[in-house]
Amino acid sequence: xxxxxxxxxxxxxxxxxxxxxxxxxxxxxxxxxxxxxxxxxxxxxxxxxxxxxxxxxxxxxxxxxxxxxxxxxxxxxxxxxxxxxxxxxxxxxxxxxxxxxxxxxxxxxxxxxxxxxxxxxxxxxxxxxxxxxxxxxxxxxxxxxxxxxxxxxxxxxxxxxxxxxxx
Amino acid sequence: xxxxxxxxxxxxxxxxxxxxxxxxxxxxxxxxxxxxxxxxxxxxxxxxxxxxxxxxxxxxxxxxxxxxxxxxxxxxxxxxxxxxxxxxxxxxxxxxxxxxxxxxxxxxxxxxxxxxxxxxxxxxxxxxxxxxxxxxxxxxxxxxxxxxxxxxxxxxxxxxxxxxxxxxxxxxxxxxxxxxxxxxxxxxxxxxxxxxxxxxxxxxxxxxxxxxxxxxxxxxxxxxxxxxxxxxxxxxxxxxxxxxxxxxxxxxxxxxxxxxxxxxxxxxxxxxxxxxxxxxxxxxxxxxxxxxxxxxxxxxxxxxxxxxxxxxxxxxxxxxxxxxxxxxxxxxxxxxxxxxxxxxxxxxxxxxxxxxxxxxxxxxxxxxxxxxxxxxxxxxxxxxxxxxxxxxx
Numbered sequence: 001x002x003x004x005x006x007x008x009x010x011x012x013x014x015x016x017x018x019x020x021x022x023x024x025x026x027x028x029x030x031x032x033x034x035x036x037x038x039x040x041x042x043x044x045x046x047x048x049x050x051x052x053x054x055x056x057x058x059x060x061x062x063x064x065x066x067x068x069x070x071x072x073x074x075x076x077x078x079x080x081x082x083x084x085x086x087x088x089x090x091x092x093x094x095x096x097x098x099x100x101x102x103x104x105x106x107x108x109x110x111x112x113x114x115x116x117x118x119x120x121x122x123x124x125x126x127x128x129x130x131x132x133x134x135x136x137x138x139x140x141x142x143x144x145x146x147x148x149x150x151x152x153x154x155x156x157x158x159x160x161x162x163x164x165x166x167x
Numbered sequence: 168x169x170x171x172x173x174x175x176x177x178x179x180x181x182x183x184x185x186x187x188x189x190x191x192x193x194x195x196x197x198x199x200x201x202x203x204x205x206x207x208x209x210x211x212x213x214x215x216x217x218x219x220x221x222x223x224x225x226x227x228x229x230x231x232x233x234x235x236x237x238x239x240x241x242x243x244x245x246x247x248x249x250x251x252x253x254x255x256x257x258x259x260x261x262x263x264x265x266x267x268x269x270x271x272x273x274x275x276x277x278x279x280x281x282x283x284x285x286x287x288x289x290x291x292x293x294x295x296x297x298x299x300x301x302x303x304x305x306x307x308x309x310x311x312x313x314x315x316x317x318x319x320x321x322x323x324x325x326x327x328x329x330x331x332x333x334x335x336x337x338x339x340x341x342x343x344x345x346x347x348x349x350x351x352x353x354x355x356x357x358x359x360x361x362x363x364x365x366x367x368x369x370x371x372x373x374x375x376x377x378x379x380x381x382x383x384x385x386x387x388x389x390x391x392x393x394x395x396x397x398x399x400x401x402x403x404x405x406x407x408x409x410x411x412x413x414x415x416x417x418x419x420x421x422x423x424x425x426x427x428x429x430x431x432x433x434x435x436x437x438x439x440x441x442x443x444x445x446x447x448x449x450x451x452x453x454x455x456x457x458x459x460x461x462x463x464x465x466x467x468x469x470x471x472x473x474x475x476x477x478x479x480x481x482x483x484x485x486x487x488x489x490x491x492x493x494x495x496x497x498x499x500x501x502x503x504x505x506x507x508x509x510x511x512x513x514x515x516x517x518x519x520x521x522x523x524x525x526x527x528x529x530x531x532x533x534x535x536x537x538x539x540x541x542x543x544x545x546x547x548x549x550x551x552x553x554x555x556x557x558x559x560x
Contacts, residue, residue, distance in 0.1 A: 025358065027340030028323060066342040066488075069281050069324035085243045086438075086478045087401040087464060123326055123482055124243040125282040128401035128464070129408050138284040
């Protein structure tokens with residue numbers, strides 16, 4: 001059966017709401033699922049979730065815009081978040097940041113044109129004893145150095161192509 | 168296995184579920200008294216007596232009550248809960264179960280920060296194992312009518328959600344904006360039900376106290392700050408990591424253990440804590456002197472304290488929920504002041520005005536974030552004024 005991405009999304013959202021229960025306290029877990037699978041939370045999905053939970057879509061937008069791990073703008077397949085807080089700063093995050101920009105060809109807050117990588121800052125991620133630290137999606141990298149950045153990025157690309165070929 | 172550096176921590180010697188088994192027959196009031204006798208206070212930083220929270224929730228009239236474990240560890244420089252949850256998750260869940268028995272709760276929620284998603288698989292398997300052993304579920308350990316289970320909910324990257332009412336808002340599917348108190352969560356918490364919110368470390372110590380007795384715990388620490396405390400140490404020292412010390416340990420003793428003796432200053436309590444200069448390293452970390460959730464950041468001699476304050480204030484500008492004016496506008500104003508100082512263009516009169524703005528924020532902000540965010544600015548302005556004024560770039 002041929003389904004459009006929208007139809008797929010509606011059926012996913014229905015499933016997640018059924019799983020978590022049709023009340024407001026399910027909102028964030030459902031948004032997290034949408035974020036994880038689709039990389040962003042579109043106006044369409046916000047409207048759909050609002051309808052199913054019986055709340056105004058602006059309520060959903062208010063939540064999406066509040067939390068830094070939820071986005072309504074397109075994000076790359078790999079979201080790289082470098083810790084900008086004090087212990088990682090003292091451990092040398094500035095050079096890692098510079099090299100991430102060099103190797104990805106984008107600045108912080110941007111996404112590569114092929115849609116693969118988004119580069120962002122994040123606040124303290126609890127890896128202060130092993131800084132500089134960064135996350136690539138849910139995976140945590142510690143004691144990152146400027147010269148290790150290249151291999152981390154290559155690792156992402158390889159895992160993506162392995163995934164694409166196998167599926 | 169988390170490879171953090173650590174000294175010997177009491178959790179590593181806890182025998183599995185000895186605490187829960189020893190209180191399973193007791194009535195709630197006796198369990199609350201046991202924790203009260205130990206003098207345990209909240210280890211997240213605020214230091215509210217744990218037994219009082221439990222008593223209020225236990226006395227609240229409602230058929231449905233909740234135990235929330237606050238694992239939204241977001242204070243800069245804090246990572247002890249990461250270690251506790253990766254190595255000793257069992258005793259945290261055990262502590263939640265003891266709390267449930269004491270207050271009559273059926274539902275437990277571990278609110279885990281999104282950055283610790285890598286811990287979820289192992290935590291879920293610990294929970295499954297506990298269900299299998301009847302340490303969670305129906306009629307736990309054969310106690311009739313004692314039903315309790317725990318689910319994991321993920322945070323979404325908001326520091327403010329470590330504040331307990333913001334955390335509850337987030338659980339309810341709202342923006343993480345702190346509530347006015349009262350009412351307190353112990354009577355009107357998650358979904359309006361009585362809810363106890365305890366820190367990961369607090370709950371782990373609950374299990375140890377239940378197993379070893381209140382006298383054992385009181386054997387450590389000072390009169391008003393009993394027991395042991397975990398410290399997350401980072402920054403300019405040879406051995407960063409998680410360390411356990413009795414409450415009342417001096418900063419100098421801490422620095423010795425982590426080999427950071429030559430430090431110029433130490434930030435105690437993370438971004439919301441205070442900056443302690445070398446001449447005050449004899450001060451003690453406890454409720455009588457410097458209270459903290461356990462974040463210790465060491466600054467070596469070569470660190471520029473203005474950069475330190477700037478980093479912290481950038482953090483607060485980013486993480487303020489924006490709900491109340493003193494915090495939303497005040498932090499931005501302080502950061503502007505720092506940029507002036509950086510350029511060497513701040514008059515002493517203006518610095519004093521900024522300090523007085525900081526004091527206003529401490530008084531007028533709605534929650535702990537804005538009440539404590541000016542601390543670091545004020546302490547650096549006091550102790551390191553020589554580094555701030557008349558800078559030439």
